[in-house]
Amino acid sequence: QVTLKESGPVLVKPTETLTLTCTVSGFSLSDAKMSVSWIRQPPGKALEWLAHIFSTDKKSYSTSLKSRLTISKDTSKSQVVLTMTNMDPVDTATYYCARIEGDMTTTFDYWGQGILVTVSS
Amino acid sequence: SSVVTQPPSVSVAPGQTASITCGGNNIERKSVHWYQQKAGQAPVVVIYNDNDRPSGIPERFSGSNSGNTATLTISRVEAGDEADYHCQVWNSSTDHYVFGPGTKVTVL
Numbered sequence: 001q002v003t004l005k006e007s008g009p010v011l012v013k014p015t016e017t018l019t020l021t022c023t024v025s026g027f028s029l030s031d032a033k034m035s036v037s038w039i040r041q042p043p044g045k046a047l048e049w050l051a052h053i054f055s056t057d058k059k060s061y062s063t064s065l066k067s068r069l070t071i072s073k074d075t076s077k078s079q080v081v082l083t084m085t086n087m088d089p090v091d092t093a094t095y096y097c098a099r100i101e102g103d104m105t106t107t108f109d110y111w112g113q114g115i116l117v118t119v120s121s
Numbered sequence: 122s123s124v125v126t127q128p129p130s131v132s133v134a135p136g137q138t139a140s141i142t143c144g145g146n147n148i149e150r151k152s153v154h155w156y157q158q159k160a161g162q163a164p165v166v167v168i169y170n171d172n173d174r175p176s177g178i179p180e181r182f183s184g185s186n187s188g189n190t191a192t193l194t195i196s197r198v199e200a201g202d203e204a205d206y207h208c209q210v211w212n213s214s215t216d217h218y219v220f221g222p223g224t225k226v227t228v229l
Contacts, residue, residue: 037218047156047164047207049218060216096163105211107154107169114163 002026004036004097004112011118012087022080022097022112029075030055035100037108038071038082040093048093052100053080089119125208127221133198134229141224143191143208151210153191155184158223159204167206168193195226203228 008020020038027034038050051071052060061069070083080097094116098108125145133139143153153171156164166175168184171191181196195202208221 039218039220046222047209047220049220052216052218062217063215098164104216105152105170105213107152107166108156108164108209109166109169109175111163111165 002099002110004099004110006095006097006112006115008095008115008117010116011120013121014088014119016087018082018084018087018091018117020082020084020095020097020115020117022082024078024080024097024099027099027101029073029078029080032056033101035104036073036080037098037100038080039096039098039108040091041096041114042090042093045093050084050095051082052104087119091117092119093117125210125219125221127206127208127224129222130225130227132227132229133195135198135200137198139195139198139202139226141193141195141206141208141226143193143221144189145191145210146189148191148210149186149188151186153184153186154209155182155193156207156209157202157204158207164207198226198228200228202226 003025005023035054037052041047053071068085073080094114096114098111155168157167158164167178167182171186172184183194185192205223207223
């Protein structure tokens, strides 16, 4: 059974760095067919793709947020980590991790439940 | 960059057909995926690769993609279909994933 679960702080202060962890089960991050993205959704707004990491450790970032994002993985722990620096209230959103099996053109077939992160002093 | 558009909302009576569009330049050249997101829940894929349906998704959900428009069609709409629907593509030029702004489907 494939599952993804996001964890991390639910409240961060402006200018702080956010670190979120996606723990996966039911598949291996070292499997050549598997890769994981982080996607966020501000309350009442659209989904926004943030970053993606492949089994080869190749990474891709949203152009608008690239300077603030770092994605990494620990295959032995089955975890994908996203850090976002210099948090601002506009970064308040539900953050999801989602899996892709296959090439980049295919769909996000499994999603985590999401974690609502609020940025406030 | 690849930009896709969706109507903000679609209203449909129970038993009727809802059509949700996803517009983009030559979108027919891309694989389009559709996600259903009910209130307070994570998105779930209902159509992938333009017109494939995952196991467990009713046959009432179908997709097409031609020219500059991809379409998600929900036949015989039920109250339980009320949700936000998001289209998504991959931009090969930038290695970026792109989501549409979402369409809220209201069942009257």
